[in-house]
Amino acid sequence: MIRITFLGTSASRPTVARNVSAIAIQREGELMLWDCGEGTQRQMMRYQTGFAPGSIFITHLHADHYLGLIGLTRTLALQGREEPLEIFGPPRSRRLLEEALHLGVGRIGFPVRVHELDEGERVERDDYDILAFPVRHGVPALGYALVEHPRPGRFDVDRARALGIPEGPLFGRLHRGESIEVEGRTIRPEEVVGAPRRGRTVVYSGDTRPLAGTAAVSAGAQVLIHDATFGDDEADRAHETFHSTAFQAAEIAARAGVGQLFLTHLSARYSANPGPLEEEARRVFPDARAAWDGLTIELGYGDDEEA
Numbered sequence: 001m002i003r004i005t006f007l008g009t010s011a012s013r014p015t016v017a018r019n020v021s022a023i024a025i026q027r028e029g030e031l032m033l034w035d036c037g038e039g040t041q042r043q044m045m046r047y048q049t050g051f052a053p054g055s056i057f058i059t060h061l062h063a064d065h066y067l068g069l070i071g072l073t074r075t076l077a078l079q080g081r082e083e084p085l086e087i088f089g090p091p092r093s094r095r096l097l098e099e100a101l102h103l104g105v106g107r108i109g110f111p112v113r114v115h116e117l118d119e120g121e122r123v124e125r126d127d128y129d130i131l132a133f134p135v136r137h138g139v140p141a142l143g144y145a146l147v148e149h150p151r152p153g154r155f156d157v158d159r160a161r162a163l164g165i166p167e168g169p170l171f172g173r174l175h176r177g178e179s180i181e182v183e184g185r186t187i188r189p190e191e192v193v194g195a196p197r198r199g200r201t202v203v204y205s206g207d208t209r210p211l212a213g214t215a216a217v218s219a220g221a222q223v224l225i226h227d228a229t230f231g232d233d234e235a236d237r238a239h240e241t242f243h244s245t246a247f248q249a250a251e252i253a254a255r256a257g258v259g260q261l262f263l264t265h266l267s268a269r270y271s272a273n274p275g276p277l278e279e280e281a282r283r284v285f286p287d288a289r290a291a292w293d294g295l296t297i298e299l300g301y302g303d304d305e306e307a
Contacts, residue, residue, distance in 0.1 A: 002299040006291045007043035015271040020064040024049040040068035058089040059206030060141035077109040084111040090140040135208035138242040148199025210248040218256035228263035246277035250284035261288040
């Protein structure tokens with residue numbers, strides 16, 4: 001299961017209803033954060049995401065996207081954390097992130113490693129990657145995509161039984177891609193296992209102008225989370241400030257053929273009523289929603305696919 005919890009959906013500053021940018025991603029027991037605006041630690045408590053992130057991915061160094069690191073790491077230290085924490089950011093971010101972590105704190109008390117990522121670089125995990133992709137925001141900035149590795153195809157139990165394969169460990173070996181022998185016959189995995197199945201993909205644009213490259217990275221993704229700071233009546237302002245409108249975010253989603261689009265980083269004028277942004281986006285992409293703080297999305301593999 002992948003669980004996405006929006007911890008902050010406001011642009012630039014918090015409002016009564018919305019905190020600044022942060023998203024919690026929980027995948028098979030792992031917790032990571034995408035951005036960490038001020039107050040993120042309280043939002044994590046409030047929305048019960050767990051409080052032990054293994055990694056934090058910062059899109060860029062505007063204050064509303066990273067200042068929450070200071071309070072979060074301080075609280076983790078006071079709770080006696082010992083496990084390492086990895087923080088990833090765009091080019092030329094390491095020095096400022098490391099200075100921020102120690103602001104008002106002499107010693108954190110657990111290992112913190114800060115890494116700079118280049119456009120196109122991947123953080124590799126056992127069965128998924130985090131891809132850092134280029135965006136355009138007037139400062140060094142990245143978007144992030146969680147891309148699962150392909151999964152084995154479906155195992156045809158009826159076919160395996162017809163071939164005389166006894167149920168048990170041999171089924172597992174075939175599903176893992178190993179050939180086996182049964183009564184002197186070699187049985188290959190492709191005889192009982194279907195084609196590999198694509199894993200899930202979740203994409204977060206961070207703050208950016210609309211880019212064709214975002215659509216390419218998002219092609220076929222289950223979820224696209226995209227900057228939608230302004231309505232289309234302020235398209236010029238969006239361009240000047242390196243942001244996107246809801247309509248432009250929907251165009252990216254439609255071009256990419258994603259499953260769902262969530263609008264985030266909403267201007268304070270839309271904090272209480274994001275309806276106009278949703279209406280604009282839905283003219284192009286019907287499955288568009290304005291995210292709100294506390295919104296939680298769970299992604300399985302689909303009704304027709306087992307895990």
